[in-house]
Amino acid sequence: MTSESQHAFQQPSAQEANSVYEDARRDSVQDHHQNRISLAQTQAWDASSRTPVLLGFVLALLWLMLGTWLGDISSFKFDWPDLWVTEAYLTFGRLRPAHLNVMVYGWASNAMFAVALWMMPRLSQTRLHWRRVAIGGIVFWNFGVFMGLLLLLLGTSDGMEWLEFDRYSADPLMVAGAVLVGASVWKTLLARRVHHLYVSVWYVAASFPWFAIIFTAGNLPLYQGVESAAVNWFYAHNALGLWLTTINLGLIYYLMPKILGRPVYSYWLSLIGFWGLALFYALNGMHHLIGGPMPSWMIATSITASILMVIPVVAVGINQHMTVVGRFGAMRYSPALTLLVLAAMAYTAVSLQGIMTALVNINRVTHFTHWTIAHSHLGLYMFVTFSLFGGIYYILPKVLQREWPSARLIRAHILLSVTGMVIYVVALGIGGVLQGLSLLDASQPFQASVMAAKPWLLTRSVAAVIITLGHIVFFTHVMWLMLMNDTAGKNSASPFHAITPVLVELRRGEGRHQEGKTS
Amino acid sequence: MTRVLVLILGAMATVIFALIVLVILPQSMLGKLKTPPQLKPYTLQEARGREVYIANGCIYCHSQQVRDPNITTDIAKGLGNRASVPEDYVHDNPHLLGTMRTGPDLFNVGSRLPAKEWHLAHLYQPRALVSWSIMPAFPFLFRYKPVAEPGDTVVHLPPGVAPERGVIVTTEDADALVAYLLALKHDYPAPEAGQGETAANESATQDNAQENAK
Numbered sequence: 001m002t003s004e005s006q007h008a009f010q011q012p013s014a015q016e017a018n019s020v021y022e023d024a025r026r027d028s029v030q031d032h033h034q035n036r037i038s039l040a041q042t043q044a045w046d047a048s049s050r051t052p053v054l055l056g057f058v059l060a061l062l063w064l065m066l067g068t069w070l071g072d073i074s075s076f077k078f079d080w081p082d083l084w085v086t087e088a089y090l091t092f093g094r095l096r097p098a099h100l101n102v103m104v105y106g107w108a109s110n111a112m113f114a115v116a117l118w119m120m121p122r123l124s125q126t127r128l129h130w131r132r133v134a135i136g137g138i139v140f141w142n143f144g145v146f147m148g149l150l151l152l153l154l155g156t157s158d159g160m161e162w163l164e165f166d167r168y169s170a171d172p173l174m175v176a177g178a179v180l181v182g183a184s185v186w187k188t189l190l191a192r193r194v195h196h197l198y199v200s201v202w203y204v205a206a207s208f209p210w211f212a213i214i215f216t217a218g219n220l221p222l223y224q225g226v227e228s229a230a231v232n233w234f235y236a237h238n239a240l241g242l243w244l245t246t247i248n249l250g251l252i253y254y255l256m257p258k259i260l261g262r263p264v265y266s267y268w269l270s271l272i273g274f275w276g277l278a279l280f281y282a283l284n285g286m287h288h289l290i291g292g293p294m295p296s297w298m299i300a301t302s303i304t305a306s307i308l309m310v311i312p313v314v315a316v317g318i319n320q321h322m323t324v325v326g327r328f329g330a331m332r333y334s335p336a337l338t339l340l341v342l343a344a345m346a347y348t349a350v351s352l353q354g355i356m357t358a359l360v361n362i363n364r365v366t367h368f369t370h371w372t373i374a375h376s377h378l379g380l381y382m383f384v385t386f387s388l389f390g391g392i393y394y395i396l397p398k399v400l401q402r403e404w405p406s407a408r409l410i411r412a413h414i415l416l417s418v419t420g421m422v423i424y425v426v427a428l429g430i431g432g433v434l435q436g437l438s439l440l441d442a443s444q445p446f447q448a449s450v451m452a453a454k455p456w457l458l459t460r461s462v463a464a465v466i467i468t469l470g471h472i473v474f475f476t477h478v479m480w481l482m483l484m485n486d487t488a489g490k491n492s493a494s495p496f497h498a499i500t501p502v503l504v505e506l507r508r509g510e511g512r513h514q515e516g517k518t519s
Numbered sequence: 520m521t522r523v524l525v526l527i528l529g530a531m532a533t534v535i536f537a538l539i540v541l542v543i544l545p546q547s548m549l550g551k552l553k554t555p556p557q558l559k560p561y562t563l564q565e566a567r568g569r570e571v572y573i574a575n576g577c578i579y580c581h582s583q584q585v586r587d588p589n590i591t592t593d594i595a596k597g598l599g600n601r602a603s604v605p606e607d608y609v610h611d612n613p614h615l616l617g618t619m620r621t622g623p624d625l626f627n628v629g630s631r632l633p634a635k636e637w638h639l640a641h642l643y644q645p646r647a648l649v650s651w652s653i654m655p656a657f658p659f660l661f662r663y664k665p666v667a668e669p670g671d672t673v674v675h676l677p678p679g680v681a682p683e684r685g686v687i688v689t690t691e692d693a694d695a696l697v698a699y700l701l702a703l704k705h706d707y708p709a710p711e712a713g714q715g716e717t718a719a720n721e722s723a724t725q726d727n728a729q730e731n732a733k
Contacts, residue, residue, distance in 0.1 A: 093576020155574035206530035225608035282537030291586030368620035442595035
């Protein structure tokens with residue numbers, strides 16, 4: 001990072017003779033402001049991870065398109081319940097879990113593998129170690145997802161949300177895949193040539209063992225009755241908290257300061273954000289069962305932990321906001337930054353919304369309604385997917401050594417995705433609350449809750465179509481970038497080239513070197 | 520942070536702590552629930568019906584729980600005569616508590632809608648019986664036949680939905696699913712006054728009940 005890093009720590013260092021502050025200050029800036037890394041060096045690290053990164057992204061995009069279609073059909077089936085009912089594999093109750101699993105394990109997880117494998121060499125300042133292991137891991141994982149999806153559509157499901165994939169065939173392959181990719185990540189980390197572990201490293205490196213533990217625990221066939229509900233929601237919530245959230249926060253923490261050419265605002269807030277999340281998020285799961293047949297101490301534990309999530313969420317929110325503040329204009333020049341800023345805001349929003357929803361007096365209205373679906377899309381789309389879109393917009397040109405061919409397509413994609421998802425979340429949020437109020441009103445028949453939600457479900461389908469158009473644009477653009485002629489690509493100027501000189505406060509003449517540095 | 524060891528040990532400590540609190544501890548406590556005497560284990564047909572319920576994702580619209588009357592109106596809305604307790608689910612694997620009520624709760628559907636014929640027709644075409652329903656139709660659980668054969672269960676459908684000639688008969692899956700739905704009756708009194716965790720502690724010594732629960 002630049003010499004600006006020191007500004008962020010002026011206050012601690014002002015408190016003299018305080019060795020803790022002094023250590024932390026040194027800890028967070030030492031290696032980075034001393035290191036001058038050449039563009040060639042960064043390119044060599046990118047080259048070392050090129051194959052698994054491209055493989056992960058391509059597979060992720062294929063799953064994204066399939067998952068989009070599955071989601072669309074699931075949504076349309078609310079509006080036209082007699083649509084495609086003659087075949088069992090097309091029934092709503094199979095397409096909906098297929099949509100969730102394809103999006104979480106196919107799209108997001110594959111893209112997260114790619115992101116993690118791309119970041120680790122740069123953050124460890126060494127080549128990607130055990131590259132073939134990582135490639136093997138991605139292959140195993142995708143076989144697992146494919147098999148799980150196939151069996152799910154044919155009617156073999158473990159029956160628990162987020163854990164539908166068959167525990168005897170699909171899940172072992174997926175665990176093996178995640179462990180192999182994780183092994184490559186950890187081997188690279190252990191071979192690091194930097195002293196300091198940047199905040200992204202904490203998130204990314206911890207996510208792999210976390211995922212392996214929670215996914216294995218969730219799939220063990222040991223639980224009966226309401227225990228299986230406890231395990232179900234222990235897993236499902238942690239799949240969000242200790243897997244999807246963490247890798248994407250790591251990505252945002254890496255790219256946001258990098259694109260802006262400005263260090264993360266506060267090392268202390270990073271620490272609070274990380275350890276607070278690790279400690280509290282893992283205990284949140286039972287808030288999905290409020291009022292249900294569970295021992296009340298378990299639900300109370302989860303509600304308490306949910307409320308405590310305010311601490312890490314606000315810490316991360318302030319930290320990321322203060323990193324960007326005053327430079328929001330830069331979003332005009334960088335689609336990656338635009339998406340990452342939106343993702344970071346969505347993370348704060350969805351987390352605060354989640355905390356709110358865990359409170360009993362709100363949960364009694366929103367539980368069992370489409371509000372939950374709106375909430376999960378705010379998290380999984382506005383936060384996770386936007387973060388990954390941003391990552392792809394930044395990473396693919398680096399890995400392929402050529403720029404995106406069309407600024408217009410990027411704008412179209414972002415516009416369609418944002419518009420669609422805002423309509424989605426608002427419409428379904430309203431529909432969910434209306435449905436919930438009706439469900440809670442003892443004087444209303446059940447019919448009223450269906451009628452209350454219906455128009456909003458139709459609006460959601462419209463939003464789904466808009467989002468789908470965005471995905472088609474994005475997919476087309478990525479394919480264009482990947483398949484276009486190499487030499488033509490290298491010569492063409494970046495549509496967003498203006499960003500480096502505009503954003504980084506530098507002494508005159510220093511302009512271009514900045515691009516090659518890592519944070 | 521500069522030490523990988525701190526990172527990995529800290530990360531493992533937090534997740535294992537959560538695992539102990541939310542999975543291992545409850546398992547040792549909830550594993551000792553005693554089965555309510557009125558709660559019968561599923562018959563083979565009902566168990567098959569439960570598989571059909573899982574395979575076709577009924578859980579994505581239907582819950583199976585009556586929540587605490589102090590914070591909800593579940594009982595006032597007729598979903599049951601008491602809140603559900605952990606003992607009600609001792610035979611369930613996996614649980615089907617559900618997270619959505621796009622459709623109504625099914626914890627007591629067997630008492631609320633006891634007619635097999637109604638369920639069969641409703642599964643074949645929900646809108647034949649409930650005009651405003653947005654439930655998917657499940658025609659793939661049924662067969663069309665020109666003439667019913669001996670042993671077939673013919674589905675009685677209102678005009679307009681019924682085929683012009685021939686009959687709609689059930690498959691074994693449809694029969695099993697309806698048998699399962701009709702078995703969803705939890706109107707017996709709650710064991711131990713609905714205090715799940717108390718029951719778990721107090722029944723710790725009753726080993727014979729454990730055998731049933733497992």
